[in-house]
Amino acid sequence: MRTTIKKDFSVEEPIEKVWDYLANPTKIVTCVPGASITEEIDDRNFKGEVSMKFGPVKAKYSGEITIQELDVEAKNMVMKGRGLDSKGKGSADMIMNGNLKPTEKGTDVSFSMEVSIIGMLAQFGSRLINDVSDQLLNQFVTNFKAKLAGSDEVDNSINAGAMVGTIVKNKIGGLFGGKKEKEQEEQKPKEETSK
Amino acid sequence: MGHSIKRKEDARFIQGKGNYVDDIKLPGMLHMDIVRSPYAYAKIKSINAEEALKIPGVIAVVTGKDLEKYNLHWMPTLMSDTQMVLPTDTVMYQAQEVAAVIATDRYAARDGKEAVMVDYEPMKPVIDPFKALDEDAPVLRTDKEGKTDNHIWNWSVGDKDATDKLFNSADVTVKEQMHIPRIHVASIETCGCVADYNKVENHLTMYMTTQAPHAIRTVIALVAGHVGLTEEKVRVISPDIGGGFGGKVPVYPGYVIAIAVSFLVGKPVKWIEDRSENLQADSFARDYHITAEMAATKEGKIQGIRFKLLADHGYTDAAANPSKFPTGLFSICTGSYDYGTAYLEADAVYTNKPPGGVAYRCSFRVTEAVHAIERITDRLALEIGKDPAQLRFENFIKKEDFPWKSPTGWEYDSGDYHAGLEKAMNAIEYDALRKEQEEKRARGEMMGIGISTFTEIVGAGPSKDFDILGIKMFDSAEIRVHPTGKAIARFGTKSQGQGHETTYAQIIAEELGIPAEHIQIEEGDTDTAPYGLGTYASRSTPTAGAAAAVAARKLRDKARKIAAYLLEVSEEDLEWEPGKFFVKGAPEKTKTIQEIVFAAYTNHPQGMEAGFEATHYYDPPNLTFPSGAYICVVDIDKETCEIKVRRFVAIDDCGNIINPMIVQGQVHGGLTQGIAPAMYEELIYDEDGNILNGTLMDYLVPTAVESPSWETGHTITPSPHHPIGAKGVGESPTVGAPPAIANAIVDALSPYGITHMDIPITPYKVWKVLKEKGVVE
Numbered sequence: 001m002r003t004t005i006k007k008d009f010s011v012e013e014p015i016e017k018v019w020d021y022l023a024n025p026t027k028i029v030t031c032v033p034g035a036s037i038t039e040e041i042d043d044r045n046f047k048g049e050v051s052m053k054f055g056p057v058k059a060k061y062s063g064e065i066t067i068q069e070l071d072v073e074a075k076n077m078v079m080k081g082r083g084l085d086s087k088g089k090g091s092a093d094m095i096m097n098g099n100l101k102p103t104e105k106g107t108d109v110s111f112s113m114e115v116s117i118i119g120m121l122a123q124f125g126s127r128l129i130n131d132v133s134d135q136l137l138n139q140f141v142t143n144f145k146a147k148l149a150g151s152d153e154v155d156n157s158i159n160a161g162a163m164v165g166t167i168v169k170n171k172i173g174g175l176f177g178g179k180k181e182k183e184q185e186e187q188k189p190k191e192e193t194s195k
Numbered sequence: 196m197g198h199s200i201k202r203k204e205d206a207r208f209i210q211g212k213g214n215y216v217d218d219i220k221l222p223g224m225l226h227m228d229i230v231r232s233p234y235a236y237a238k239i240k241s242i243n244a245e246e247a248l249k250i251p252g253v254i255a256v257v258t259g260k261d262l263e264k265y266n267l268h269w270m271p272t273l274m275s276d277t278q279m280v281l282p283t284d285t286v287m288y289q290a291q292e293v294a295a296v297i298a299t300d301r302y303a304a305r306d307g308k309e310a311v312m313v314d315y316e317p318m319k320p321v322i323d324p325f326k327a328l329d330e331d332a333p334v335l336r337t338d339k340e341g342k343t344d345n346h347i348w349n350w351s352v353g354d355k356d357a358t359d360k361l362f363n364s365a366d367v368t369v370k371e372q373m374h375i376p377r378i379h380v381a382s383i384e385t386c387g388c389v390a391d392y393n394k395v396e397n398h399l400t401m402y403m404t405t406q407a408p409h410a411i412r413t414v415i416a417l418v419a420g421h422v423g424l425t426e427e428k429v430r431v432i433s434p435d436i437g438g439g440f441g442g443k444v445p446v447y448p449g450y451v452i453a454i455a456v457s458f459l460v461g462k463p464v465k466w467i468e469d470r471s472e473n474l475q476a477d478s479f480a481r482d483y484h485i486t487a488e489m490a491a492t493k494e495g496k497i498q499g500i501r502f503k504l505l506a507d508h509g510y511t512d513a514a515a516n517p518s519k520f521p522t523g524l525f526s527i528c529t530g531s532y533d534y535g536t537a538y539l540e541a542d543a544v545y546t547n548k549p550p551g552g553v554a555y556r557c558s559f560r561v562t563e564a565v566h567a568i569e570r571i572t573d574r575l576a577l578e579i580g581k582d583p584a585q586l587r588f589e590n591f592i593k594k595e596d597f598p599w600k601s602p603t604g605w606e607y608d609s610g611d612y613h614a615g616l617e618k619a620m621n622a623i624e625y626d627a628l629r630k631e632q633e634e635k636r637a638r639g640e641m642m643g644i645g646i647s648t649f650t651e652i653v654g655a656g657p658s659k660d661f662d663i664l665g666i667k668m669f670d671s672a673e674i675r676v677h678p679t680g681k682a683i684a685r686f687g688t689k690s691q692g693q694g695h696e697t698t699y700a701q702i703i704a705e706e707l708g709i710p711a712e713h714i715q716i717e718e719g720d721t722d723t724a725p726y727g728l729g730t731y732a733s734r735s736t737p738t739a740g741a742a743a744a745v746a747a748r749k750l751r752d753k754a755r756k757i758a759a760y761l762l763e764v765s766e767e768d769l770e771w772e773p774g775k776f777f778v779k780g781a782p783e784k785t786k787t788i789q790e791i792v793f794a795a796y797t798n799h800p801q802g803m804e805a806g807f808e809a810t811h812y813y814d815p816p817n818l819t820f821p822s823g824a825y826i827c828v829v830d831i832d833k834e835t836c837e838i839k840v841r842r843f844v845a846i847d848d849c850g851n852i853i854n855p856m857i858v859q860g861q862v863h864g865g866l867t868q869g870i871a872p873a874m875y876e877e878l879i880y881d882e883d884g885n886i887l888n889g890t891l892m893d894y895l896v897p898t899a900v901e902s903p904s905w906e907t908g909h910t911i912t913p914s915p916h917h918p919i920g921a922k923g924v925g926e927s928p929t930v931g932a933p934p935a936i937a938n939a940i941v942d943a944l945s946p947y948g949i950t951h952m953d954i955p956i957t958p959y960k961v962w963k964v965l966k967e968k969g970v971v972e
Contacts, residue, residue, distance in 0.1 A: 001881050088313035090233035118317065119233030119289075122885040123475075 001122040004114045005133050007141050012106040013148055015075060021148055022077050022098050023070055031143035033136050033156050037065070044070075050083055050092070052121065059121050060086045075100035090119015109144075113137050196705040196919065199856035203712070204696045213435040216387045219402050221463040224389065225254070227453055228304035229466070230294040230311045231476065232286035235547040235884020236320035236335075239284055239313060242294055247310040252303025256311055257295040257456060259283040267455045270418050273410075273445060273663055274521065276347075276512040277338070278550060280448045280455075286315070287335065287510040288549045289884050290475035292448045297456055297464065320547035320884040321345065324484065324507035327544040335510070335545045347512050347543035348521050352603045358538035361499045365490035369574045371951040375563045376877035377482035377507070377548075379474050380555045381896050382691075384437025386477060387467035388450050390457040397423055399458070400430045403450055406439040406689055407729025408432070410663060412721045414446055417664075419454065433719035439691035440868070441553040441731050444515040445478050475889045478515075478551030479878060482507045483525075483563045487571040490536075495581045497590045499536030499602075502528055502567060506543040506552065514552030515731070516559050517661045517668060523559030526603035527652040530568035531612045531822060532590040537602040547884045556868055556929040558653040558732040565649040569934035570941075570951065573646070577945055583938070584625060587616060587648050594912070605652060607820045608922075610848065611912045615824035616648050618910055619846040623826045636946055641831040645939025646824070649931040653923040654737025654819040663728060669814040670738035671725035672746045674703060676807040678796040680789030681713040684746075687727010688739040689719045693925060694857045695735060699743050701853050702919060706747030707754075708774030708788045725810055733821070733923035736853070737914075742813035744918040749809040753795070758786040760800040819914045819922035823847045825935040831943050833971065836958040838874060838940060840903040845931070848910045850922035859907055862928045867902050869932020873954050875901070 011018060021027050025046060029037050032050070039047035044067040052059045061083030069078035081094040093116040101108040115133050122129075143154040207213050244256035259281035262268040272278050281292055296307035321327045321335060327345040336342045362368055388403035405411045408431040416426035436443065449466045457464040468477070484505040490498045504522060508514065516523045522541040529537050554560065572590075576583040591612040592599050599607040620626075628644055635642045658667035671687040684703055688695065700714040718724055727739060751771065758776035759766045762784055769776045777785040786794075795807040828842040845862060852858050875895040879887045888894040913920030933954055940956050941949060947968045952960060965971045 001883065001885050001887065084315070085233070086312075087309070088233065088311075088315060091317060116883070118235075118883045118885055122881070122883070123289075123887070123889045 001118070001129055002114065002116040003130050003133050004112060005130070005137055006110070006112045007137050008108065008110045009141060010103065010106060010108050011145065011148060015100050015102040015107045018100055018107045018109065018148060019072070019075050021144070022100065025065070025067055025079070027147060028079065029065060030156055031140050031147060031154060033139045035156065048081070050081070059089060061092045062086055085119060090117065090121055092117045111137065111141065196701060196851070196853055197855065198701065199854055200697060200701065200711060202694045202697045202857065203700065204690070204694065215384055215435050215437060216389060216402055216404050217467050219389045219434070221389060221391055224463040224465055225297050225299060225456070225460070226301045226304045227456065227464055227466040228296050228308040229292050229449060229452070229472070230296065230308050230313065231472065232289060232291045232293050234286060234315055234317050235289045235322070237286050237315040237317045239282060239286060239293065240316055241314045243312040243314070244294070246312065247296060247307040250303055250306050250310060252299040253296060253307035254299065255297040255456070256307065257281070257297065257452060262452070262455055265422055265455065267419065267422070267451065270446060270451055271414070272511055272513040272550070273515045274512040275518070275664065278448070278511045278513060280451045288547050289886055290472065290549060290889070292452070292476070295452045295456065322546055322548065322880055322882055322884050324505055324544045324546055327546050335547065345545040347508060347545060349540070349542050350521050351538070351540040352526050353538035354536065354602070355538045358499055358501050358536050361536050362488065362490050362501060365498055366493040367491045367575070367579055368488060369571060369578050370486065370488045371571060371574055373485045373487060373567060373570060373951065374953045375481045375483045375485065375566055376872060376954060377479045378555065378872050378876045379477070379479055379878055379894070380438070380440035380442035380553070381474060381891070381894070382438030382440055382442055385468040385470060385473035386443060386447055386449070387465070388453050389463055389465045390453040391463040392454070392457040392461060394461040398428050398430070399424055399454065400432065401454065402432045402434060404436055404443050405431065405433045406436070406443045406691060406731050408689055408719055408721050409687055409726045410666065410728055411446060413664070413666065415454065418451065422458065424458070431721045433689050436689065436691035439731070440556045441480060441515065442477055442555065443691065444553060444729070444731050445513050445551070447477060471890050474891070474894060475886055476549055478513055478553040479509070479549060480551065480553050480555030481563060481872070482552070483560070485563065485567045487567040489571045489575050491575055491579070493579065495575070495579050495586050495589060497532050497534050497575070499534055500529060500568065500571070501537070502539045504539070504541035506541060507546055507548065508543050508552050509546055509548035509550040511545070511550040512543060512552065513550035515554060515663070517655055517663060518665070519660055519662070520559065523554060523561070524652045525560040525564045527561055527605065527650065528564035528568050529601045529603055530565070530572065531592060531610070531648050531650045532572070533592045533596070535602050539603060548880060554732055556865060556926045558651060558655065558926060561651055561926070562930045562933070565647070565651070565930050566934045566937070569647045569649060570937060573938045573941065574950060577950060582629070583646050584616065584620060587646065588613060591648070606817060607650065608817055608914050608916060609912045610650065610820060610822050611910060612648060612822060612824070615822060615846050615848055615910045618908060619824040619826045619844050622846070622906060622908060623828070623842060623844045625826065628828060639833070641833060641943045643829045643831070643939040643941070643943025645827045645829070645935045645937065645942055647931050647935035647938065648824045649822060649934070651733070651821045651927055651930055652818050653733035653821060653926065654815055655732050655734055656818055657816060658814045666728065667814065668728050668738070669812050670727040670734065670742055671810065671812045672739055672742035673725045673810040674743070674746045674750060674808065676709070676750065676792045678793055680709060680792045682709055683715040683717060684743065685717045685724040686739045686743070687725050688730040688735045690730060693730065693735065693861070694854070698736070698853045698857060699740065702740055702743045703747050705773065705919070706744055707750060725812070733926045736921045737819045737917060737923045738813055738815055740853070740921060741815065741918045742811045745813055746809040746811035749811065750807060753807065754788060754791045756803065757791045757794050757799065761786050761791070761794055816916045819850065819917060821847065821849045821922040821924060821927050823927050823931045825931045827935040827939040829936070829939040829943055831940070831961060836962040836965065838956065838958060838961065840870065840936065842906065843903050843935070844906045844908070845928060846908045846910060847924060847927050848912050849924035849927065850912060850914045850917065851920035852909065852911065853921060858924050861925050862907050863905050865926060865928025866905050866932050867897055868929045870902065870936060871897050873933040873936035873956065875955050877955050
């Protein structure tokens, strides 16, 4: 089960400062909800953990995070994460791409995240994966902005209950609020199964 | 016969007194739960049971390596393919059994399952059956020596050259690519068993949800004979079954693991699947990709068909077809129409999906065949601009042309297709509907009328062509009449809700004159019932029902001899009317069947064997060919694309009817299981092999809410070769309904240039196709 989502936003900070955060794995990873770095192998490879909880299904993925690309000229960062569920219930892959463009006021930031999940979580979460990923990236962006603004403490805990609540609110809001501005590119499952 | 007597079995079912496998509780019984793979394709690096074994109540965790020591880690499928019981190194589909947890209660077993740690090394799975045949596709069945691709078998029937020639020269040819989706029987009771091995006696009693207890006993003996479980040491008991529909024909790994564990520990072991396991791991049905073509004259005379199939069997060919027919009875795809040229070619492939290919409420792939022929017939009608009913009338095999030889080698026994369609059209007021449709179309409204005039092929089958694992597909009945004139009859078949306890009793009552209420029917215990291949493919009435009639006639012959002896006349002087013999010309001189039976035990003629029992193994001379004419009317909302089945008329011809109420019940249930794949059901896998609707929350089984009010009726064309002229009906509605619904929906959408839609046809699919055509925004 795969999905790709995108977020674009602008910050009023000089590009070099933003890049400093983007290019620093320890700063970037702590912005990812539920993620933590457990071991630094070298400056590009890390061991880490990501926890997820979805209704009855809990998953704790442990695996490796690799900075695949760190292009100072193009201000482009590609980070790849691959984790196996610690109980053997499945695996998750993530590729995150961050790109910066200077503007007159500051910097345009563009994030995309491609998530692929195999196993129990995929079975139960197929209808919600887009929304969950969207929510994760939103929280990530909030954290990223907070870090940039100088805050040391960000909330990168994962709270499934609150998350499901937010998703339901957004979904219902979307239903009644006319056309919702959709930033994400959804890759729908093969066929819509619900009536 | 012909009476709607109430079902004898319902007395216990409606009072909650049925006895299902999960009701069986034996002293010292252990419980089993199964660890399943999250991956569609992965190497198993290690299985760590340490944490699981710490849980109070958990006594063992069994892996493939454990079973390997006894050579019980693999088993044959009914198609003579092979299947893992538990893997030793590789998992081949999501939800595959990986290890079994044995515990003193169900809850500890489930906790233990959660605690087993399996370390996998995932591999890229093969999910798309077409890509499975690519040259660079990884070879999945490396366990098979010399296997260099994912191809399983190729099968063909018909005259290829003549068919190709016809298609090159015909006035009109039409072609559609269809997919009959992977679905699941989703019976209300999941699968399960209690394996009870007695070490002292070296005897296994296996209580299990099986539609074919005797065949299972033979399979167990084949798999476990080498450890001492030879066939006389095995007793299979199939208690009440909550729906089978073909899904309870195969042997699932869980059964074998339970047997192995009971064998090793000497205690009974219960295994009951949960709902998701049932849906995700047990044999699926259908999953045929079909290229269907039809050739005709420009006037609309059908001249031939050409079908090409690709069957996705998943990890192993675990279908349940007769050995000679790897694609089942798909060759009935010539339909109800009169032409002499046909060619059908089928290939099957392995993919990283659960194994199967069971005949879900259909006689071995007849559903797929009927869908293809009925859809492509409608496609032809659309192409040449002829009303689909008219096109069918002009092409039907005429009733005087039976027995009719099909270009794929079958001999249709009897039928009257014109009468069936006429009756259906009158019932639904076809002409008025077409007029209404014309008016609605002018207003831009979407209404469709769909017809399906199918021919089934059931009652497998004649021993010259039909066997499973070499065992011929006869079936059996044994009747014992007690001295007081009451009877017990036992059968090789096994009811899963079909009402055998009533209908078999009615057949015997008709032949012997003993009231049906005094005839006890027993099935499902291999120690007492005569050998038979079980209940599926609408075969019970055509085979075991016939066996009952013939066995009863044997007894009637004996009764005549006894009556002649008692009345001191010759046998020729006697006349039979149900329940008694009387002397011709002297009707006051009679002996009732009860008096005759009593004499068989108390005063039988010298030289005659005492007692009143008969057994018959019935080997049908031919299959039976039930048919039906179904018409469906749908309305589609242009705003929401919601599809509403407004009316559905089903006229079935199943030959002589034993119990009209039971037939009607069968038809209602079958129609509901027909609307299911047409509009709702499909097992969906993503490119990684994740099942995306593995629970009943997402896999939509229609309920009473979705079911229209079915309008049923029948025509009767008896089978000329069946002892009571019956043909079998259980599956006709499941087979006939989907194309009627699909044809109606396509008919509604045809003004917008739509010629075909794959089932299940959902509002989303309708919206998508209408958007593509620019009809909706």
